[in-house]
Amino acid sequence: MPDVLIADDSEFMRNLLREILEEDHQIVGEVENGVEAVEVFKEETPDLVMMDIVMPIRDGIEATDEIKSNNPDANVIMCTSVGQEEKMKEAVKAGADGYITKPFQKPSVIEAIEDVVPS
Amino acid sequence: MNVDIQSLGTFNQLAHEGAEEATRSMAQMTGIDAVVDVTKITLLNRDDVGEELTGREFVGVQFAFDGVLEGDTVLVFDADSAATIADALVPGDSPDEAMARSGVKEIGNIMMSGFIDGWADYVEATIDHSPPEYIEKSGADVLPDAPTDADHQQVFVFKSQIEWIDESVNFYIYMLPEYEPLAELMMEQADTEDDAIPIDKLQTFNEMTTKGTQKAADNVEMMTGIPTDAEVTQISFAPITDVPKQVGTETYVGTVVEFTGTPSGYLMVLFDEVSAVTVAEAMMPIEMEGDELTDQHTAAIEELGNIMTSGFVDGWANVLQTSVEHTPPRVVHDMGRAIVDPLAAQVGQHQEHAFIIESEMKTEDIEFESEILALPNEKELREALEALDVERANETQADVEQIFE
Amino acid sequence: MKVYDGSQSESTTQNAPERIKVGIAEYKVTTDAALLTTSGLGSCIGVAIYDELNGAAGLVHVMLPSAADIDGGNRAKFADTGVEVLVEALEAAGSTTDAMRAKIAGGSDMLDFSENGSSIGSRNAKQVRRTLEEYDIPIVGEDLGGDHGRSIKLEAATGELIVKSANTESITL
Structure with missing residues (x-):
């Protein structure tokens, strides 16, 4: 079972993602901002990070940038309500491997993960 | 076509003062104390004008105006408020309906003259208006049709909301000018380029x-x-x-x-x-x-x-x-x-x-x-x-x- | 058609005091024991001043700290000039600053997104205090700050200021 880290400041969204993922994934952490995401990533080196963009303290794009520059093999999927082209390009530049826009349905999450971390 | 913030502000002020003038006229005639709550200029799709009135009954008076500005304006009361006004004008247990109607019409006439005159004075030009027409309709139907203009799907609406003290009833003044004359007038009033x-x-x-x-x-x-x-x-x-x-x-x-x-x-x-x-x-x-x-x-x-x-x-x-x-x-x-x-x-x-x-x-x-x-x-x-x-x-x-x- | 002179208020009963609403950036003064109200104070402040001797009272709803910061003619919009205009109006109604007492409410820090510097609510409060101090008008009651909105009622007859919030019980200052 692949390990997943969930980074989202919304409790509601973390719960929703956990419900979708826990069947086929090992959830190694749930964090609320970009700083915690980087820390927990270092400790756990999960197979996948589901990363929100708009978070307090440090946003998801900066966190992705740091994670990917230290671990080019890390897999990060942005999971965000932001649907702006410029932001998507920034995410690509930071090294994001996929991009899911909220609101999402379960199949699209599974599909996006399958693209990035084939089972 | 540019309009400066200053002239938008001035036009808003005009509409506001016109509404206040209208409200004073009413207070004088009825003893009902009311204040102008909000005046705003709104740009919206013509089909959506008056959406906020949906589901309520209104009476009011409507005028057409022309001159430096062209269009229609209407003063509408909640049906309940109209009864309150009629009662204040013609005190009695059951005011005669025709009398009440004529009272509302007269009040509307006096109020709207005050409203329009302020504009004319400011732009130093004449704005004529037609005799008032009494209307009784529900929802947005109480408003005149927004002016049609092949080039513009949206219209500017000047709207003032007037609130009774002590009561939860309201009346509204809507002014729907034709786009082009309004835009021209606003541009004439514009005096700076930087805003x-x-x-x-x-x-x-x-x-x-x-x-x-x-x-x-x-x-x-x-x-x-x-x-x-x-x-x-x-x-x-x-x-x-x-x-x-x-x-x-x-x-x-x-x-x-x-x-x-x-x-x-x-x-x-x-x-x-x-x-x-x-x-x-x-x-x-x-x-x-x-x-x-x-x-x-x-x-x-x-x-x-x-x-x-x-x-x-x-x-x-x-x-x-x-x-x-x-x-x-x-x-x-x-x-x-x-x-x-x-x-x-x-x-x-x-x-x-x-x-x-x-x-x-x-x-x-x-x-x-x-x-x-x-x-x-x-x-x-x-x-x-x-x-x-x-x-x-x-x-x-x-x-x-x-x-x- | 019967024409009233506007000053009559038949609809209000003898017992209930007249109710006067004070909007944002407005002030009102009463000399006949009316109830002055203002609602929806967020970072705005309601400054109530009443005269213990002659019964005059007034309320102003100010929005921003100082008229010096921005152009614009409405004195009641700012904490400094708003207090001034209210004191002047009370003086015009026969009061003296010696007999004036102030109660203030509002100035919440809610929805303050500024990361450094103090919120508009606290700057409003500071300015209201400073200006009242210049007139030597004592603040005898206050409910300021926090992260919630308020609506207030000033009973001119007693000088009581009733403060209501969305999620808590009313308090009387």
Whole structure:
């Protein structure tokens, strides 16, 4: 079972993602901002990070940038309500491997993960 | 076609003073004490004019006017208020209906003369008006048809809301001028170039925002399963001190963010308490007991507000080929006006008037309503309008697949 | 057609005091024991001043700290000039600053997004205090700050200021 880290400041969204993922994934952490995401990533080196963009303290794009520059093999999927082209390009530049826009349905999450971390 | 902020402000002031003059006339005739609550200039799609009157009965008087300004204006009372007025004019147990009607008509006539005369004096030109016509209709039908203009799908509406002290009844003055004469008059009044707003682009901006509202409504529907329709989207201009009055005094639940970039400002997603519980329940996998607002409800509202906010502002960023950042949402649960007040104050540190972008969404089947209110900083809004390429107005959606191929 | 002179208020009963609404950036003064109300105070402040001797009372709803910061003619919009205009109006109604007492409410920090510097609410409060101090008018009651909105009622007859919030019980200052 692949390990997943969930980074989202919304409790509601973390719960929703956990419900979708826990069947086929090992959830190694749930964090609320970009700083915690980087820390927990270092400790756990999960197979996948589901990363929100708009978070307090440090946003998801900066966190992705740091994670990917230290671990080019890390897999990060942005999971965000932001649907702006410029932001998507920034995410690509930071090294994001996929991009899911909220609101999402379960199949699209599974599909996006399958693209990035084939089972 | 550019209009400066100063002349928009002046026109707003004119409408406001006209409404005050009209209100004084009425107070003198009836002894009913009333105050002009809000006066604003709104740019909106002509089909949406008067949407806020839906479901209520009105009586009033209508005039056509022409001269330097052309169009129609109407003074409407809630049917109940009309009875109160008639009673004040013709005291008695059961005022004669014909008498009451003629009283309302006369009051309307006197009030509207005051309203129109102020405009004519200011522009130092004549504005003639037709004799008053008594009308009795429901909802938006009470308003005259918005002027048609092949080039402009949107119209400017001047609207004043007048409130009785002590009573919860209202009356409204609507003025619907023809677009071209109004625009010309506003341009004549414009005296500086540096705070000019290209009003034709304001229409394009409104269209973009309408798509943003649609996107936000789609997001609500997807997260809750509640079929949700985007209703009116409009942009209004009002003195900063009138901004908090855009929402009611009752309690609201919702989210507020500050957004930065071009444009910048504040954005609120607001639900009345009943709608907040309804929508939060619909997002939750399990049924909650009772209809109180719990922490789980607010967590759901927080995320919904976040997603609606993005749906709303992403279109601006994509058309303008820029990014608009926003803070994580702050959940609010408070008196409507008190929520808007600190935001208006923050914007008001740099400007006398404000543009207010308002959108509403509703559903037919259950009691659910939500409104989105954005309060952009004038400077950045002006920059956004300057940068706006009208040809790109449809490019509100980004293509994820293409970017992340 | 019967024409009233406007000053008559037949609809209000003898017992209930007249109710006068004060909007944002407005002030009102009463000399006949009316009830002055203002609603939706977020970072705005309601400044109530009453005269213990002659019964005059007034309320102003100010929005921003200082008129010096921005152009614009309405004095009641700002904490400094708003207090001034209210004191002047009370003086015009026969009061003296010696007999004036102030009660203030509002100035919440809610929705303050500024990351550094103090919120508009607290700056409003500071300015109201400073200006009242210049007139030597004592503040005998206050409910300021916090992160919630308020609506207030000033009973001119007693000088009582009733403060209501969305989620808590009313308090009387």
